[in-house]
Amino acid sequence: MGFKCGIVGLPNVGKSTLFNALTASKNAEAANFPFCTIDPNIGVVDVIDERLDHLAKLSKSKKKIYTNITFVDIAGLVKGASKGEGLGNKFLSHIREVDAIIHLVRCFDSEKITHVNSQIDPASDLETIKTEIILSDLDVIQKKLEKSKKKLLTETEEKILKEKLKDLNNGKETKINNVEEEKFLSRIGLLSVKPKIIVCNVDEENLTKGNNYTQQVKNKYPNEKVINICADIEDQLSGLDKDEKEKFMQEIGLNKTGLNKLIKEGYDLLNLDTFFTSGPEESRAWTVRRNTSAPKAASVIHTEFEKKFIRAETVTCEDFIKYGSAEKCKENGKLRIEGKDYIVQDGDVLYFRVNS
Numbered sequence: 242m243g244f245k246c247g248i249v250g251l252p253n254v255g256k257s258t259l260f261n262a263l264t265a266s267k268n269a270e271a272a273n274f275p276f277c278t279i280d281p282n283i284g285v286v287d288v289i290d291e292r293l294d295h296l297a298k299l300s301k302s303k304k305k306i307y308t309n310i311t312f313v314d315i316a317g318l319v320k321g322a323s324k325g326e327g328l329g330n331k332f333l334s335h336i337r338e339v340d341a342i343i344h345l346v347r348c349f350d351s352e353k354i355t356h357v358n359s360q361i362d363p364a365s366d367l368e369t370i371k372t373e374i375i376l377s378d379l380d381v382i383q384k385k386l387e388k389s390k391k392k393l394l395t396e397t398e399e400k401i402l403k404e405k406l407k408d409l410n411n412g413k414e415t416k417i418n419n420v421e422e423e424k425f426l427s428r429i430g431l432l433s434v435k436p437k438i439i440v441c442n443v444d445e446e447n448l449t450k451g452n453n454y455t456q457q458v459k460n461k462y463p464n465e466k467v468i469n470i471c472a473d474i475e476d477q478l479s480g481l482d483k484d485e486k487e488k489f490m491q492e493i494g495l496n497k498t499g500l501n502k503l504i505k506e507g508y509d510l511l512n513l514d515t516f517f518t519s520g521p522e523e524s525r526a527w528t529v530r531r532n533t534s535a536p537k538a539a540s541v542i543h544t545e546f547e548k549k550f551i552r553a554e555t556v557t558c559e560d561f562i563k564y565g566s567a568e569k570c571k572e573n574g575k576l577r578i579e580g581k582d583y584i585v586q587d588g589d590v591l592y593f594r595v596n597s
Contacts, residue, residue, distance in 0.1 A: 244310055244311070244340045244341065244507060244511055244513065244528070245310075245311040245312075245313060245338070245339045245340045245341075246310065246311070246312055246313065246339060246340065246341050246342070246343050246438075246503070246507060247312075247313045247315050247335065247336050247338075247339035247341075247342050247343065248260055248312060248313065248314050248315060248343045248345055249315050249336060249342050249343065249344055249345065249370060250344060250345035250346060250347075250366070250370070251346075251347075251366050251369065251370070253347070254345050254346055254347040254366070254442060255345060255347060255442040255472040256314055256315070256345050257282070257314055258472040258473065258475075258476055259345060259440075259442065259470065259472040259475060259499070260282055260284065260312055260314035261476060261479070262472060262475030262476040262478070262479045262499070262500075263284070263286060263312050263475065263479075263499065263500050263503070264284025264285075264286055264312055265286075265479040265480075282313070282314040283311060283312070283313050283314075284311070284312050284314075285309050285310075285311050285312075286309060286310050286311075286312065286500065287307040287308075287309050288307050288308050288309055288310055288504055288515075288526070288528075289307060290307060290308075290515065290526055292515075292517065292526075292558045292562070292588060293305060293307060293517060293524055293525075293526045295558075295562045296517055296519040296524045296558070296561060296562070296590065297519070297524035299519075299561070299562065299565055299566060300519045300520055300521055300524055300566070301521055302519065302520065302521060302522065302523055302524040303521065303522055303523065304522065304523040304524070304525075305523075305524050305525075306523060306524070306525040306526070307526050308515060308526040308527060308528045310503075310504060310507065313335065313338070313339055315335045315336060333373070333374075333377050333432065336374075336432055336435070337430040337432065339435070340435070340436070340511060341435060341436045341437065341438065341507055341510055341511055342432075342435050342436070342437040342438070343437075343438050343440050343503065344367060344370060344437055344438070344439045344440065345440045345442055346363035346366050346367055346439065346440070346441055346442065346454075346458060347361060347363060347366070347442050347454075348361070348363050348441040348442055348443045348447070348451075348452060348454035348455050348458070348469075349361075349442065349443050349444040349447070349452075349454070350444075351444075361454060362457075363441065363454050363455075363457060363458050364457050364458055364460075364461040364462075367439065367458065367461070367462065371414060371433075372412075374414065374432045374433050375409050375412065375413075375414060375433060377432055378405075378409055378415070378431050378432055378433050379406070379409050379410070381429060381430060381431060382402050382405060382406050382409070382431075383406070385402055385429060386399065386402055386403070386406070397421070398425055401421075401422055401425060401426070405426070405431070409433070414433035414434075415431070415433050415434055416434060417434050436510045436511055437465065437466075437510075438465075438466045438467075438468065438503065438506050438507065438510060439458060439462060439465050439466065439467045439468075440467075440468055440469075440470050440499075440503070441454065441455045441458055441467065441468070441469045441470070442470060442471070442472050443455060443469050443470070443471055444471060444473070445471050445473070445474055445493065447469070448469055448470075448471045448474065448493075448495065449469075449494060449495075451469055455467070455469055466506050466509075466510060468502050468503070468506060470499035470502065470503075471499070472499075474493070474495070474499075475498065475499045475500070477489070478490070478498060486498075511530075512530055512531040512532075513528050513529070513530060513531065514528070514529055514530070514531050514533070514585065514586065514587035515527065515528055515529075515587055515588065516529065516538060516585050516586075516587070516588070516589040516590070516591050517558060517588075517589070517590045517591070518542070518590070518591060518592065519561070519567075519590055527541050527542065528541075529541055529585060531587075532584055533584065533585050534581065534582065534583065534584060534585070535550065535552075535553040535579055535580070535581060535582075535583040535584075535585055535591070535593070536548075536550040536581050538553075538585045538591070539553070539591075539593045539595065542593070545595075546593055546595050549595040549596040549597075550581060550593065550594075550595055551594040551595055551596060552578055552579060552580055552593075552594045553578075553579045553580075553583060553591050553592070553593050553594070554567070554576060554577075554578060554579075554591070554592040554593075554594065555576070555577045555578075555579050555583070555589055555590070555591055555592075556570040556575055556576050556577070556589075556590050557575070557586075557588055557589065557590070558588040558589070558590055559588070560573075560575040561590045567590065567592065
């Protein structure tokens, strides 16, 4: 599995520019007027992992397959979106299809680029988006509770919805508290329960230290993940080869691209780990939820593997690279035999034994 991130924000905050940079494409139109993006643009990006590069080289693999992340450039939300303003209902429906939300806010001044509210106020912009998401969720829950009168909801489901309705009526984005809630609330399409990252789009001068706007966002949302990215710089980097990119990043004092920042934060936010398979035919990275059992991880490769699982032969990526192969790891006592209860760790190199 990869994961899907939706880029959300008010019009003209840099969503399409950031999308184009992250996906190294020019698919999304970037223009100085609202709603130049109506239908969402979608781009799939490889998650480059140096560990996989080493494994493929050592195994002399014919193929090397990275895991990936999907970015969705969703059109600008405006006040009243939940009631259909600015084609809002259509835009909100696109958010329902993503795993995590990137809230992009403008944190730079420019006379050349208009702002939908005529002034730069990222905290207010975030509040507008939050309000529209809450109003949309209120509408969804109220419609679902109507069905409870027709006995179409279980007693537990009705209780969950009433608790969430109380949060939303108090202006709070609701949260998922357990697995049961996660399954039910994800199924009905609530937006406020989706994990989120706030991305401050800054100019080059304020990329490393931030500015008054980014501080305003951090003060307002102290418990959220907040990162700074310069969409214009990312756009420039996307057109360079590896050597040119490294040189340019050194010149401006940038140690990590915006894409790498988002991938790291996204994996942490969604509790994702990466394991590897490696051999002469193929070395490949696979993404699983943290705390996934070995049989469930095997099912990511093939659904039949979970019920036919016998055992997993496991080495750490570090040991595989150190000794050069799974066989050498075995000779040095570094290969482990794990059963059905084993919890896959980030960086494991696994070989699954299954019944034929």
